Amino acid sequence: MGKLVVLTLLGAGLALIGERFVKLRQRTNAFREVEPVEPHNCHLIEGVENGSEDIDILPSGLAFISSGLKYPGMPSFAPDEPGQIFMMDLNEQNPRVQALAISDGFDKASFNPHGISTFIDKDHTVYLYVVNHPHMESTVEVFKFEEQQRSLVHLKTIEHELLKSVNDIVVLGPEQFYATRDHYFTNFLSLLEVIMELHWTYVLFYSPSKVNVVARGFISANGITISPDKKYIYVADVADKNIHVMKIHANWDLTRLKVVQLDTLVDNLTVDPDTGDVLAGCHPNAMKLILYNPEDPPGSEVLRIQNVLSEKPRISTEYANNGSVLQASTVASVYKRKLLIGTIYHKALYCEL
Numbered sequence: 490m491g492k493l494v495v496l497t498l499l500g501a502g503l504a505l506i507g508e509r510f511v512k513l514r515q516r517t518n519a520f521r522e523v524e525p526v527e528p529h530n531c532h533l534i535e536g537v538e539n540g541s542e543d544i545d546i547l548p549s550g551l552a553f554i555s556s557g558l559k560y561p562g563m564p565s566f567a568p569d570e571p572g573q574i575f576m577m578d579l580n581e582q583n584p585r586v587q588a589l590a591i592s593d594g595f596d597k598a599s600f601n602p603h604g605i606s607t608f609i610d611k612d613h614t615v616y617l618y619v620v621n622h623p624h625m626e627s628t629v630e631v632f633k634f635e636e637q638q639r640s641l642v643h644l645k646t647i648e649h650e651l652l653k654s655v656n657d658i659v660v661l662g663p664e665q666f667y668a669t670r671d672h673y674f675t676n677f678l679s680l681l682e683v684i685m686e687l688h689w690t691y692v693l694f695y696s697p698s699k700v701n702v703v704a705r706g707f708i709s710a711n712g713i714t715i716s717p718d719k720k721y722i723y724v725a726d727v728a729d730k731n732i733h734v735m736k737i738h739a740n741w742d743l744t745r746l747k748v749v750q751l752d753t754l755v756d757n758l759t760v761d762p763d764t765g766d767v768l769a770g771c772h773p774n775a776m777k778l779i780l781y782n783p784e785d786p787p788g789s790e791v792l793r794i795q796n797v798l799s800e801k802p803r804i805s806t807e808y809a810n811n812g813s814v815l816q817a818s819t820v821a822s823v824y825k826r827k828l829l830i831g832t833i834y835h836k837a838l839y840c841e842l
């Protein structure tokens with residue numbers, strides 16, 4: 490009788506592992522190959538070699554690019570070099586990147602920038618908020634942008650017990666932002682939460698006087714951005730391959746209105762300022778991302794979602810590549826028909842649409 494119980498439990502355990510393994514392969518699109526889609530005028534951006542995870546473009550056409558992310562489980566082509574923020578002026582005929590100088594008094598050696606968001610104050614001062622992972626912790630760094638000097642003045646570091654495993658932020662006002670948490674566990678168990686499909690991550694609202702969770706139920710909340718009229722928030726769940734559309738209330742609480750299901754692992758989101766379309770930087774095959782093989786690298790994919798609030802949003806592919814040009818795309822940001830595509834640890838692409 491004892492043997493039978495053990496065998497039954499063992500069989501059930503193996504069946505569960507097998508079922509989870511099959512599910513994981515489906516969830517990561519382990520068998521998916523992309524068909525190439527490329528606008529006519531695209532070229533790699535000289536000087537960006539070690540990632541460009543997030544890109545935020547000011548209304549004036551100045552683009553901020555976060556570079557050099559070191560993230561658990563992902564390769565880094567420059568593991569010993571600190572991260573940087575690059576700038577690119579998209580009004581120039583042939584825009585080039587330049588690394589922004591960062592003021593003294595900030596630990597530049599451990600700078601590990603991830604998601605970014607800009608905020609323009611009433612007095613026109615530009616602030617850059619950066620998710621940072623110094624020593625694999627999570628902080629939000631607030632910088633003031635000095636346009637003439639092309640530099641960032643570090644103002645403060647924001648830390649909070651709920652600001653863990655932060656992926657991206659969107660700034661709402663002075664020292665007010667939403668932030669996404671991409672893992673619940675901060676140790677080896679984080680792998681388990683994806684395998685078991687635990688919906689334990691969230692969106693956090695932060696202000697100096699109030700910090701609270703405003704949306705739950707994501708396997709891995711990733712990119713976040715706001716609609717041009719500031720009424721809606723778009724949140725990508727990278728592991729669930731979808732985008733959540735949420736309404737913002739006066740007290741900053743969020744209500745989920747709809748979920749746009751896709752067949753690709755959605756990373757960062759931006760909005761085309763001319764059309765209001767959502768642009769999604771995506772990973773077509775996450776298995777290739779995790780099991781990095783330079784002979785068969787992860788590809789890149791950018792989707793455009795038109796009329797995201799309507800019954801039937803229109804989804805089209807703006808860019809797709811099998812990794813021969815651009816690997817592991819995370820973000821696409823557009824300014825006057827000029828498109829920038831960033832990546833976790835690879836290069837960055839400039840296209841004219």
Ligand SMILES: [Ca+2]
Pocket residue numbers: 543544604605606657658713757
């Ligand atoms: Ca962002």
Ligand SMILES: [Ca+2]
Pocket residue numbers: 604656657711712756757819
């Ligand atoms: Ca991200």
